[in-house]
Amino acid sequence: MELKKIIDNVFWAEDKNRLLVTKNLVVGESVYGERLLKLGGQEYREWMPTRSKLSAAFYKGLRTIDLKEGSKVLYLGASSGTTVSHVSDIVMNKGEIYAIEISEEMGANLILLAEKRKNIFPLIADARKIESYSKFVPKCDFIYQDVAQRDQVEIFIRNSNQFLKNGGHGGIAIKTKSIDVSKPNRVVVEQTLAVLRKHFTIIGSIDLYPYQRDHALIIVRKK
Numbered sequence: 001m002e003l004k005k006i007i008d009n010v011f012w013a014e015d016k017n018r019l020l021v022t023k024n025l026v027v028g029e030s031v032y033g034e035r036l037l038k039l040g041g042q043e044y045r046e047w048m049p050t051r052s053k054l055s056a057a058f059y060k061g062l063r064t065i066d067l068k069e070g071s072k073v074l075y076l077g078a079s080s081g082t083t084v085s086h087v088s089d090i091v092m093n094k095g096e097i098y099a100i101e102i103s104e105e106m107g108a109n110l111i112l113l114a115e116k117r118k119n120i121f122p123l124i125a126d127a128r129k130i131e132s133y134s135k136f137v138p139k140c141d142f143i144y145q146d147v148a149q150r151d152q153v154e155i156f157i158r159n160s161n162q163f164l165k166n167g168g169h170g171g172i173a174i175k176t177k178s179i180d181v182s183k184p185n186r187v188v189v190e191q192t193l194a195v196l197r198k199h200f201t202i203i204g205s206i207d208l209y210p211y212q213r214d215h216a217l218i219i220v221r222k223k
Contacts, residue, residue, distance in 0.1 A: 001013050001014065001015045001037075001039060002014050002015070003021075003039060003040070006058060006063065007065060007067060007068060007090065008067075008068040008069040008090055008092075009022055009023040009069060009089050009090045009092065010022050010047075010058070010086075010089075010090060011023075011044070013037065013039065013044065018059075019037075019046060020046070020047040020048075020049070020055055020058055020059065021037060021044035021045060021046055021047060022044060022045050022047055022086045022089035022090060023042060023043075023044055023089055024036065024043040024044060024045045024089060025088055025089050025092060025093070025117060025119070026116050026117060027043050028043070029116060030045065031045070031081065031082065031085040031113065032051065032080075032082050032085075034046045034047070034048060034051075045085075045086070045089065047086050049211035049212075050211050050212075051082055051083075052082055052083040052086065053083070053146060053173040053208055053212050053215055053217055054083050054086070054087075054144070054171065054173075054217070055083070055086070055211075056208040056211035056212045056215075056217075057171075057206045057208060057217040059211060060206050060207065060208060060211070061206065062204070062206055062217070062219070064203055064204060064219065065169065065171065065219055066141070066142065066168075066169040066221075067087070067090055067091075067141075067142050067169070068090070068091070069090065069091060069092045069094060069095060070091060070092070070094040070095050071090070071091045071095050071140075071141040071142050072091075072095065072096045072098075072138060072139070072140045072141050072142070073087055073091060073095065073096065073097045073098070073140055073141070073142045073143070073144060074098050074100070074137055074140045074142075074143045074144070074159065074163050074164070075087065075097055075098065075099045075100065075143075075144050075145075076100050076127040076143070076144070076145040076146070076147055076155065076156070076159060077100070077101065077127065077145055077146040077147035077148075078099035078100060078101040078106075078110055078122070079101060079103075079106045079110075079146070080106045080109035080110060080113075081099065081109060081110045081113040081120070083144075083146070084097060084099050084110070084113070084120060085113060085117065087144070088117045088119055088120055091119060092119070093118070093119060095119050096119055096121065096138075097119055097120045097121065098121050098123060098133075098136065098137045098138075098140070099114075099120055099121065099122045099123065100123050100125050100127050100133060101122065101123070101124060101125075102124070102125065102126050102127065103124075104124055107122060107124040110122040121136070123136060123137075127145070127147055127155050127159065128151075128155055128158075130158060130159060130162050134162065134163075137163055138163075139163060139164070139165045140163050140164055140165065140168065141165060141168050141169070142164075142168060142169050142170060142171075143156070143159060143160055143163060143164050143168070143170040143171075144170065144171045144172075144173075145159070145170070145171070145172045145173065146173040148175040148178040149178060150178060150179055150180075152172070152174065152175070152178065152179065153172070153174075153179070153192055153195055153196065156170070156172045156196075157195075157196075157199055160199070160200070160222060161199075164222050165222070166222055166223075167221065167222060168221070168222050169203070169219065169220065169221050169222075170200070170219070170220050170221075170222070171217055171218070171219050171220075172196075172217070172218050172220070173208075173215055173216075173217050174188070174189060174192055174215065174216045174217070174218060175214060175215055176188040176189065176214050176215070176216065177214045179192070185207070185214055185216070189205060189207075189216045189218075192218065193205060193218065196218060196220055199220075199222075199223065200220035200221060200222055200223060201220065201221045201222075201223060202218065202219075202220055203219040203220060203221055204218070204219045205217070205218045205219075206218075206219075
């Protein structure tokens with residue numbers, strides 16, 4: 001099985017079928033039941049597109065994303081840490097992930113994950129209330145958001161204004177039906193892009209179907 005690098009520590013494992021994998025930061029540990037693969041003396045974790053919107057974006061053609069080993073990342077809507085764990089693999093020990101999650105139940109799982117992955121700093125907080133975590137989060141190279149709320153775009157913009165470095169990149173996973181259930185997905189995405197263009201340079205927009213229904217990932221760069 002051959003490996004083809006996409007970005008730091010993210011690869012296509014290619015034989016008969018393409019399989020997205022990340023180099024495992026914590027050898028021997030599976031986070032959510034994903035497969036572990038030994039290739040060339042190194043362990044990798046399968047990154048499933050049905051479990052992660054960022055993985056789905058890679059499967060749908062994402063290539064340009066400024067997320068790399070050593071990056072400082074603000075992650076909004078971390079949940080139990082499925083995608084966070086793969087971002088942890090990407091940034092490795094020199095990187096830092098400030099993982100914001102509003103649910104105490106999901107946050108408990110995130111805290112357990114951070115005990116093994118020392119580059120994750122979990123914060124149980126509301127992403128709308130920046131003041132509750134601003135003293136813990138530095139300026140970041142990358143901001144990623146997966147918050148299925150009607151005001152998700154405004155949340156992303158406010159956090160980017162506060163924490164994202166000038167020229168830094170970000171990704172926002174848009175759940176179109178959370179923003180406006182009455183409009184077609186493409187209309188919601190176009191309206192979202194129009195708002196984001198006022199604050200960012202748009203790098204790309206990817207429809208995540210069929211891996212994630214009613215979702216798109218938009219990649220931006222802060223002006």
